[in-house]
Amino acid sequence: MASYYSGFLGCEEPHFLESCSLCRKHLGLNSDIFMYRxxxxxxxNECREEQIESDEAKERKWKKSSRSLRKNSSETKESAAGNTVRTGTLVVA
Structure with a gap:
C-alpha cells in the first residue's frame, strides 16, 4: 500500500495523515479524514470530538489554576501592605 510519506525513506515517525491521532487506526486512501487544529x-467525527473535549477540559483546568494563582498572589500583596506576610507553598501543575 502506498504511504503518504513514501518519498521520505528512513523517517521514523509516520506522516500525520496515515493514522488517527486518537485511536491510531489506519487512515485509508479513499476514506474520510476529519481534521482538527x-x-x-x-x-x-467521534474521535475528533473526543480530542476537542479533552483539549477543552485541559484548557478549563489551566485557566482555573491560573485564576487561583493570581488570587493567591493578590492576597499575599494585600497582606504585605499591612505588614503581615503569608508564607506557603505554591504548587503549579
Missing amino acids: GDKAFCS
Whole structure:
C-alpha cells in the first residue's frame, strides 16, 4: 500500500495523515479524514470530538489554576501592605 510519506525513506515517525491521532487506526486512501487544529487527523467525527473535549477540559483546568494563582498572589500583596506576610507553598501543575 502506498504511504503518504513514501518519498521520505528512513523517517521514523509516520506522516500525520496515515493514522488517527486518537485511536491510531489506519487512515485509508479513499476514506474520510476529519481534521482538527490543522495538523491532527482523525478517522471519525467521534474521535475528533473526543480530542476537542479533552483539549477543552485541559484548557478549563489551566485557566482555573491560573485564576487561583493570581488570587493567591493578590492576597499575599494585600497582606504585605499591612505588614503581615503569608508564607506557603505554591504548587503549579
